[in-house]
Amino acid sequence: MNRLKFTIAALVFLLAINGYSQKSQKNIDRQNNKVELFSDEENANLQLYFYEKTKEMNLSEEVEEDYYRILLHYVFDMQRIDDKDKDFTKDERKIELEKLVSKMNDKIKTILSTDKYEMHKSNFNTILESVYRRNNWVFKEE
Numbered sequence: 158m159n160r161l162k163f164t165i166a167a168l169v170f171l172l173a174i175n176g177y178s179q180k181s182q183k184n185i186d187r188q189n190n191k192v193e194l195f196s197d198e199e200n201a202n203l204q205l206y207f208y209e210k211t212k213e214m215n216l217s218e219e220v221e222e223d224y225y226r227i228l229l230h231y232v233f234d235m236q237r238i239d240d241k242d243k244d245f246t247k248d249e250r251k252i253e254l255e256k257l258v259s260k261m262n263d264k265i266k267t268i269l270s271t272d273k274y275e276m277h278k279s280n281f282n283t284i285l286e287s288v289y290r291r292n293n294w295v296f297k298e299e
Contacts, residue, residue, distance in 0.1 A: 203284055210280040214273050223268045224277075231261035251294055258285065 216224060238245065238253050245253060258281075266274050282298055289296035 203287065207280060207284060210276070210283075214276050214280075216269075216273065220268055224265060227261060227264045227268070231257050231264075247292070251292070254288070 211221075211224070235254055235257050237243070238250050238257075243250075262278065262281075265277055269277060282296075286296045
């Protein structure tokens with residue numbers, strides 16, 4: 158009985174190590190495939206700008222939490238569009254970005270009032286303009 162418990166414990170331990178190493182390798186691969194569109198300083202400036210503009214929206218604490226949750230989910234996905242392992246063409250990257258922005262805006266629209274949603278779109282469009290400019294795309298507001 159003790160031998161069976163030891164064997165099961167060892168098997169679980171080995172599976173956990175294997176799972177962890179695969180996850181770590183996945184993270185390493187993801188980091189190696191990541192393409193940075195902006196420098197760290199440019200990212201910091203864009204984030205600060207957006208943070209200040211979001212504060213001007215005067216959202217309640219609950220709405221602000223929901224807003225940032227949705228925003229961060231989609232922005233993370235947007236940042237990964239350029240990854241080397243995605244193998245998207247320039248036009249495909251733009252289409253993927255537009256899809257994500259549309260999905261994000263659809264979700265955000267449900268939690269904000271009409272005027273706050275318009276503020277969000279204006280604020281986020283400023284960021285999008287920078288992304289479009291960096292990619293030599295033509296930016297058209299909705």
